[in-house]
Amino acid sequence: MKIASFNVNSIRARLPIVIDWLTKESPDVLCVQELKCQDQDFPQDAFQEINYNVAYKGEKSYNGVALFSKLPIKDVRIGFDKKETYGPRLITATIYDIPIINTYVPQGFDPDSEKFIEKLEWLKRLHAFLKKNYDPGKPLLWVGDFNVAPEPIDVYDPEKLSGHAGYHPDEHAALRHLMDWGFVDVFRKHQPGPGLYTFWDYRIRNSVKRNLGWRIDHIWATKSLAKKSVDSWIDLGPRLQKKPSDHTPVVAKFEL
DNA sequence: ATGGTCGGCAACCGA
Numbered sequence: 001m002k003i004a005s006f007n008v009n010s011i012r013a014r015l016p017i018v019i020d021w022l023t024k025e026s027p028d029v030l031c032v033q034e035l036k037c038q039d040q041d042f043p044q045d046a047f048q049e050i051n052y053n054v055a056y057k058g059e060k061s062y063n064g065v066a067l068f069s070k071l072p073i074k075d076v077r078i079g080f081d082k083k084e085t086y087g088p089r090l091i092t093a094t095i096y097d098i099p100i101i102n103t104y105v106p107q108g109f110d111p112d113s114e115k116f117i118e119k120l121e122w123l124k125r126l127h128a129f130l131k132k133n134y135d136p137g138k139p140l141l142w143v144g145d146f147n148v149a150p151e152p153i154d155v156y157d158p159e160k161l162s163g164h165a166g167y168h169p170d171e172h173a174a175l176r177h178l179m180d181w182g183f184v185d186v187f188r189k190h191q192p193g194p195g196l197y198t199f200w201d202y203r204i205r206n207s208v209k210r211n212l213g214w215r216i217d218h219i220w221a222t223k224s225l226a227k228k229s230v231d232s233w234i235d236l237g238p239r240l241q242k243k244p245s246d247h248t249p250v251v252a253k254f255e256l
Numbered sequence: 257a258t259g260g261t262c263g264g265c266a267a268c269c270g271a
Contacts, residue, residue: 009271010263034271036264061264062271107271115270147271201271202261246262246271 001096001254003029005217006238007104007145007199007247010036011058011066014245015043017238023050025235027251028070029095032056033104033145035064035088042066055093063087065102065144069095080129086122090129096256098225099134103144108165116165119147123174127181136182139225145247146218148175150185153194154215166216184226186219186252191232198234199247208239219252228254 004027008014011032022030035042035058047054047068057078058064065088067073074094078084089104103126108119134140148171152158161167179185187196197213204212219232232252239248 013263034263061269109270203271205260243262 001029001256002027002251003031003141003143003219004249004251005031005143005145005219006249007033007217007245009034009245009247012037012041012043013243015046017241017244019046019050021238021249022052022068029100030068031100031102031143032066032068033102035066036061037064055091057088057091059087063089063104065089065091065104067091067093067095067100067102071096080125098139098141100141100143103142103146105145105147107147110165111163111168120170120174123178127178130178130181136222137224138222140222141225142183142220144218145216146175147216148172149214149216150175156197156212156214166214182222183220184223186221186226186229187232187250189226189229189232196234198250200239202246217247217250219250225254228256230255
C-alpha cells in the first residue's frame with residue numbers, strides 16, 4: 001500500500017500536476033490539503049476518469065482537505081465534531097481497512113498572535129480526538145500538512161528559525177504529546193539524514209535550488225502499522241514543474 | 257535585466 005500527502009495550494013490551479021502525478025506514481029491513497037475551492041467547484045470528474053475515488057470538504061478561498069483512493073473510501077468524517085468552528089482542516093475515513101486521518105494544521109502566523117494560540121488549541125483538540133476515537137494499539141495513519149518541522153534536521157537553519165511559527169518549542173511540545181500517544185514518524189524511520197524537505201517558501205528566491213526548506217508534511221503511523229512500512233521518500237517531481245505548489249509530496253510504502 | 261511569491265478573487269488575506 002502506497003500512500004502520499006500533498007499540500008497542493010489550490011486543487012484547481014494544480015489539477016494537471018495532481019492528475020499527472022497520480023497517473024505516473026499510482027499511489028493507493030493520496031491525502032491533499034489546501035483545496036481553496038468550494039465543494040460545487042471541485043473538479044471531481046477529472047479524478048473519476050483516472051479511476052480514483054474521492055472524498056473532500058472545501059470552502060471559498062481557504063483550507064479544504066481531500067482523500068483520493070483506488071479502493072472505496074468508507075466512513076468519511078469531516079472535522080472534530082458536528083460543531084466545527086475552524087475551516088475544513090480534518091477529514092477521516094477508512095481505506096484498505098486502515099483508519100486514516102488527513103489534516104491541514106493551522107499555520108499559526110506568528111507566535112505572538114492569536115492565530116498561534118489557535119494552532120496550539122487545534123493540536124490539543126486533535127489529541128483529545130485521538131483519545132476519544134482511536135486505539136494507539138491498532139493500525140492508524142495520521143497524514144498531512146502538520147505545519148510543524150519536528151527536529152533541527154527538518155529546517156534549513158534551526159538556529160535562525162527557532163521560535164518561528166512552524167519551528168517553535170510550544171509546537172514541538174504539542175507534537176511530542178501526539179507522538180507519545182502512539183505514533184512513529186514513518187518518513188524519518190526510513191530517511192535518517194538531514195536536508196530533506198517538503199516545503200520551500202515562494203518568498204525566498206530560488207529556495208528550492210538553494211534547498212532552504214522545511215519538512216512540515218508528514219506520514220505518521222501507530223507502532224503496529226509502522227512496523228509494516230518498507231520505504232518512505234519525498235518526491236521532488238511536482239515541485240520542479242512549471243507552476244508548482246510550495247509543497248511537494250511525501251510518500252510511504254507499507255507491506256500489509 | 258527598471259523585476260521582486262503565490263492563489264483566490266476582486267481589496268487584501270493567508271501562507
